[in-house]
Amino acid sequence: MTTRDRLGPVLARRDAAAAPSPAGTPASPQAAWRVLHRAASEPYRAGGRFALHFARGKLGFDPVFRALLERGAITPGARVLDIGCGQALLASLLAQCQAAATAGLWPTAWGPAPTHTRYTGIDLLPRDIERAECALAGLSPPPQLHCGDMRRLAFGPCDVAVLLDVLHYVDHAAQHDVLLRVRQALAPHGRLLLRVGDAAQVRRFRISQWVDHAVTRVRGHRVPPTWGRTLPQWRDALHALGFHVIALPMSGGTPFANMLLVCNLAPAEPEGAAR
């Protein structure tokens, strides 16, 4: 009996759970997420084994990507600026959201599907940008990908700016400057989605740092120094720039101290407060 034979019933159950609903019927959140996860990872096969496995692992285990969709945090039609985008997993996911929504499979329990977005990604590392280009070349519209340092590259106008696990790589003065330039690039009702570690959760913050260093080393890069802040310090810095901040724990199932800060330039509507 082969491994595939032995796993047959398990795979069949998994596939049934992930199967899309009959045409046009909204999928259950779990089924929709499985389909999105698989479809958004698949293009990275073109970038090699590392790119594919990294995409599957990151989209599968990091709760932030699904949370952004559940909360409708990226508005339809938004110009999305993803700073420190890595291999631009968010661009791939947004393309699949468009496909799911067009097929009528978007879960009704989630926020509005982020359709018709235009994506720009920036990352320091040429290898990540190459992986993104290789995987996402066929998307329409194609994502705009730029290799460079966020401390120096100009940010074009955007409606949603995304910085997931990036700002701690630069010192506090540079963090302020990047946030100020993001603020200036955002449209009047724009939103910044910022994930950071809360340095006040000392043990969890140390674990995040340790894993971050280990992953950086495995990816063959020099481990840079990092600069953290506590949640109140992040809030103060963001309030000073005119953002209304909603802080959401975003470590779900991991031992990290991660917080997603949803930073709106306009105060959130009561029904949108959780976004």
Ligand SMILES: C[S@@+](CC[C@H](N)C(=O)[O-])C[C@H]1O[C@@H](n2cnc3c(N)ncnc32)[C@H](O)[C@@H]1O
């Ligand atoms: C932990 S990874 C997060 C990647 C992506 N945001 C995600 O969540 O999948 C941090 C990324 O920030 C990038 N980065 C670090 N310093 C940067 C800088 N000064 N300018 C642009 N990107 C930077 C790194 O190259 C890396 O891809």
